[in-house]
Amino acid sequence: MSPNPVLAPAEEMEEPDDPMIEYQARCMERLIPRVHLPRMESARVGRAWLQQLAQSKDAERPAERRAKDEIDVTRRKGVLATxxxxxxxxxxxxxxxxxxxxxxxxxxxxxxxxxxxxxxxxxxxxxxxxxxxxxxxxxxxxxxxxxxxxxxxxxxxxxxxxxxxxxxxxxxxxxxxxxxxxxxxxxxxxxxxxxxxxxxxxxxxxxxxxxxxxxxxxxxxxxxxxxxxxxxxxxxxxxxxxxxxxxxxxxxxxxxxxxxAMPEDDDEGPLMPGSFPSPPASPHPARSGSMPSSFQPSPTGPxxxxxxxxxxxxxxxxxxxxxxxxxxxxxxxxxxxxxxxxxxxxxxxxxxxxxxxxxxxxxxxxxxxxxxxxxxxxxxxxxxxxxxxxxxxxxxxxxxxxxxxxxxxxxxxxxxxxxxxxxxxxxxxxxx
Ligand SMILES: [Zn+2]
Known part of the structure; x- marks a missing residue:
């Protein structure tokens, strides 16, 4: 499964698995049945093998993709996927x-x-x-x-x-x-x-x-x-x-x-009518009030x-x-x-x-x-x-x-x- 395992365990530990593997295992598998996700595993790879892969496969990739990225031959772990x-x-x-x-x-x-x-x-x-x-x-x-x-x-x-x-x-x-x-x-x-x-x-x-x-x-x-x-x-x-x-x-x-600032009396009117709510009273002290359905920031406000x-x-x-x-x-x-x-x-x-x-x-x-x-x-x-x-x-x-x-x-x-x-x-x- 691992194409060319050439590394000492200590060296291997320095490079973490691709984050996509952890993200899939910890997040996606909780949302989508596992049978409907690609299988992903970390695989150790060596520089010589990666160089060979780059040489044999890069020419098959579209030019615009090649311009964007390339195989990183310094990596020591890859993702083996279905x-x-x-x-x-x-x-x-x-x-x-x-x-x-x-x-x-x-x-x-x-x-x-x-x-x-x-x-x-x-x-x-x-x-x-x-x-x-x-x-x-x-x-x-x-x-x-x-x-x-x-x-x-x-x-x-x-x-x-x-x-x-x-x-x-x-x-x-x-x-x-x-x-x-x-x-x-x-x-x-x-x-x-x-x-x-x-x-x-x-x-x-x-x-x-x-x-x-x-x-x-x-x-x-x-x-x-x-x-x-x-x-x-x-x-x-x-x-x-x-x-x-x-x-x-x-x-x-x-x-x-x-x-x-709240108006002194009603005659003056609010400074920004309907736009800037005061901190609402909340029945739960730890949580402020909900957003009023009419809330809309004013273009002339802060x-x-x-x-x-x-x-x-x-x-x-x-x-x-x-x-x-x-x-x-x-x-x-x-x-x-x-x-x-x-x-x-x-x-x-x-x-x-x-x-x-x-x-x-x-x-x-x-x-x-x-x-x-x-x-x-x-x-x-x-x-x-x-x-x-x-x-x-x-x-x-x-x-x-x-x-x-x-x-x-x-x-x-x-x-x-x-x-x-x-x-x-x-x-x-x-x-x-
Ligand atoms: Zn439609």
Whole structure:
């Protein structure tokens, strides 16, 4: 298993395992059934072996990837992971994207009607199309994530059609046969050797073959549940909670005391009507009050830091594996309840990590491995589905630094969709 173990134990101990291994073991395995995760193990590697690997494999990597990074021959440990694409099989990579429509509680009066009607993916696709990008037209993730077989099948066919029309350039579907990515003019390759391609509609048989693997394993359901239960405030609510928390910090209130001064009498009116709440009375002394639903920082008020960008009043260190692990203790605890409609500043960190984790599941991919397709076998509905054939990948944690960009992107996407007349109505059949 270990390619060339040449190191003394003492030297080996100096280099820790790749953090991805620990992150998967301590975090992802608590959220996704282990059978649906790639197996990862630390493997000792020697310099000579790494140099040989770089020489033999670097030329196969795309030029833009080679320009970005290369094999680090100084490393003494590598990650040995399941080969999900190779072998005598078809490997289908699907990037499903956002699974849900946001709850309306923290959306503004401007965005509420739009965001609760058309899903994020469909709105984003519209914006990208306007900007001249090739997108997966027709595909709606809410179809793929639905509990309705016909809708899931329709989503697969839409992905296929986008794959064909874009000449395999859209990133929501990739198909590999025996380890090599195929193009739409090579669909005969997905068929078993004895199957005459003239007799088979590759599009239909592909959908029939992959459907049971998506419906009879819990992967899509799990991803949908995780995404929606981790993103309960929407980025709009998260951003307001961020600003509210900063404004509630004692040092902030001291620094900008003049903005919080209460009027002497009603005639003078508040200095900033409705914008700057006084520290609320709380029944729990350790916890300040929840964010009022009307809270909105005033553009003429004191400065606040953008979402995810720490300040002297509000620190925002990047989460460590310990942070993720203790976050999951809270998230998975049956005894801890949050009132998401009235979040409190003390829980900001929880909501930040939750949002980042939701983003991981919005951005991950699944790999479905199938035998080369024989229509006779596919039509046999008594076949058992092998759960090891469906694997979730690309589960790396996201950085707080991304939040600011995501907030801006969210605003742009909704603005670009605000005046669309033939808007799409996306159906979230698992919403509450
Ligand atoms: Zn949609």
């Amino acid at each position: 080969d999900l694409v190779g072998g005598d099989t078809i490997a289908v990579e699907i990037k499903p994207k956002w699974a849900f429509l946001p709850p309306p509680a923290h959306l503004s009066s401007v965005t509420r009607g739009i965001k609760t009607r058309t899903c994020r993916f469909c709105m984003h696709a519209h914006m990208k199309r306007q900007q001249g990008e090739t997108v997966s037209s027709g595909y709606c993730p809410l179809d793929l994530f639905s509990t309705n077989r016909a809708r899931v099948r329709h989503a697969i066919l839409c992905l296929w059609d986008a794959w064909v029309s874009s000449h395999a350039t859209v990133n929501n579907l990739k198909i590999f046969v025996k380890g090599k990515m195929i193009l739409p003019d090579q669909t005969d390759n997905i068929l078993a050797p004895d199957v005459p391609s003239a007799d088979v509609d590759a599009r239909e048989i592909f959908a029939d073959a992959i459907l049971p693997l998506l419906i009879d394993t819990p992967v899509l359901k799990t991803l949908s549940k995780l995404q929606r239960s981790l993103d309960v405030l929407d980025i709009e609510g998260l951003s307001r909670l961020w600003q509210y928390t900063e404004m509630m910090a004692p040092a902030y209130r001291t620094q900008f005391a003049q903005f919080f 400065p606040t830091s953008p979402l995810g960008v720490g300040s002297q009043y509000l620190e925002a260190p990047e989460p460590t594996i310990e942070d993720w692990s203790s976050f999951l203790d809270t998230y998975l605890s049956p005894f801890i309840q949050f009132d998401h409609n009235a979040p409190v500043p003390e829980d900001l960190r929880f909501y930040l990590l939750a949002y980042l984790l939701s983003a991981t599941f919005k951005d991950c991919s699944i790999i479905v491995r199938m035998d080369l397709i024989d229509p006779e076998v596919v039509r046999d509905t008594s076949r058992e589905v092998d759960p090891t054939r469906v694997t979730v990948i690309d589960l790396d944690p996201k950085s707080l630094k991304r939040l600011r960009k995501w907030e801006k992107l969210d605003q742009e996407i909704v603005q670009a969709y605000a005046n669309v007349e033939d808007f799409r109505t996306c159906v979230d059949d698992q919403g509450v």
